[in-house]
Amino acid sequence: MTVGEHAGHEARANSGTVPGGLQVSQDGYTLNPITSITTGGAPAEFRFTVIGPDGTPVTDYEVAHDKKMHFIVASRDLTSFQHVHPSMAPDGTWAVGLSVPKAGSYRAFADFVPKGKQKLTLGVDLQAAGDYRPEPLPHVSRTAAVDDYTVNLAGNIVPGQASKLVLTVSKDGEPVDDLEPYLGAYGHLVALRAGDLAYLHVHPEESDEAGPEITFVAEAPSRGDYRLFLDFKHEGKVRTASFTATATLSDGHAPSATHDHTH
Template sequence: MNTATKLGSYVLGLAVVFGGALGVGKVVGPVGAPAAEDHAAMTPMATPTATAGHGEHTAEQAKSDTPGGLQVSENGYTFNPLTTIKAGEPTDFRFTVTGPDGKPVTGYQVEHDKKLHLIVVSRDLGSFQHLHPEMAPDGIWSVKLTLEAPGAYRAFADFAPTGGSGLTLGTDLLVDGDYAPRALPEVSRTAEVDGYTLTLDGELTPGQSSRLTLKVSKDGKPVTDLQPYLGAYGHLVALRARDLAYLHVHPDGEPGDGTTTAGPEIVFYAQVPSVGDYRLFLDFQHDGKVRTADFTLGAGERPAIPAPTPTPTPTSSGHGDDGHSH
C-alpha cells in the first residue's frame, strides 16, 4: 500500500471514529459549535406561496434552496453564541449577529412586534422555548435562558437586518452531562395545556401550501376572546424531525382587520419542504398569559419498509440454499 493510500485510510478511520462518538452518551463541547449539516441529501425547501397575513420571509426563501435554520451563516450574517450553559442553571445567554463587515449588527427591522425572535429547542424536539432578548447598543443580545437537562439543543435567531430580507440562522448549544435522547413524540392532533384543549385539523402536503386549523377550548367551551400576541392570535413554528429545518408561519388575517375573529379557530397556511415528521409549536395568549401547545404531524406518505431478507438455510453440504458460503 503506497503512502497516499495509507494516509487516506487513516483519515477515513478518524472520520468514522469521531462521527460515531457523537451519537450517544455524554455531551462535552463548546457552546455554539456548528451542527453537522446532514441536510444535503434532504429534499430542498420549495418556494412558499405568498398569502395575506403570513409568509413574510417568502422573498428570502425563494432565493435559496436551503431551508431556514440549517446554517449558522447566510448572506454574510453569522449567529455567534457567547455564553456557556450548564444544565438546570438560569443563565444570561448572550450572543451577537455579525454582518458582512464582521461587526455586530445593530440595525434591525421590527417584525411581529420584535427586532429578533430566539427559538431554542432540544434536538430530540421534546422541549421548546420562544424568547425575546434585548440588545445593547454594541449589538450584544442577552436573555435569561434555562436548559433543564444535559444534551444537544438548537438555537434559531429569526430577524431581518435594516434594509435586508428576513433570515433564520441556527447553531447548536451543547450542555455538558450524561443524557439519552428521547424518541420523537407520537403523531398527535390534540394537546392539553393549563386546562386548555387544542385540536389540529388539516394535512401537511410537501411542496404545497397547506391549511391548518387550530381550535382552542377551555373546560369544554370554545375560547372566543384570544388576545393578540406578536401581532396575531397565534404564532406557529414548525420543525422537521432529524435535521430541524425551520418553518416560521403566522395565521391568516390579523387582529383588527375586520374579518379575523379572536377564536376559537386560528387558521395557518404552512408549506413544508419534504415528506417526513414535523413538530408544531403553537404560542397563544389568553387571560394575559402566553401558553405553548405542541403537536407531531406527518407530511406525505412514508416510504415502505422492505421486508427482511430470509437467512439461507444451511444444507448438509455446509452451503446455504443459494449455493454460496463465505
C-alpha cells in the first residue's frame, strides 16, 4: 500500500466519525498541556503530556513519519502555523521551544500512535495573552510564495472523496528537482478546516522523483474552506507554503487563482 493509498484508506475508515483534532480526549487518551504559550522573543519551553487510559502519562509510542510525536500549533484565524517535534523525558513529559507571533487563541494538535494502538490526533485550545485582533481568512489561492520559492497547487478538494492534489515547487522561476527528504517524504501536508479547525494529516504518494511535483491524496469531511500547509525541505532548510482552498462538489467551479505570500 502506498502512502497515498494509506491516507485515503484512513480517511474512509474515519468517515462518519468526528474528524481528527476536534477532541481533547479520545479512546481513553487525553492531551494535557502543562505550560502556557508566549508571544515574541526567544522560544520558551512548552511542556505537555498525553494521559493514557490508566491515568498516567504515556511513555511508549510508535514511530510514524520518522517521529514519535508531531505537534502542530495554529492560530484560530489560520494565519499562523507551526509544525514542531518535541522531545520526551522518561516520565512521558514532552517539551519543545515554542513562541507564537501574536496574542490570541490557538489550537494545538498532538499527532501520535500509542504503542500497539491506532493513530490519534488530539487537540486543545491555548491562549496567548495580549490584545487580540483576528485577521480574515486569506483568499482562495493556487499560488504561494515563501522566500525565493513559488509553489503552485493543482487539483480540487471534493468533500467525501479521495482528492488528488499536486503541488509544484520552483525557485526563481526554475523547477526544483532536488528536494530533500523531510519526515520520510519529499513533502508534508496538513489541512485544517476553517471555523472549527478539523484536522487532516496526509503525506504524498510514493515517488522516486525529488520534485518538482509532490502528489497528495486527501479527503475532506465536508464542504467549506480549508487552509493547506505544505512543509518542504531544500538546501538544508524546511519552508512552509500555505494556501486557502474550498472543498466543493465535483461539478462545482474551481477556485480562482490569487497569491498568498507566506513568510
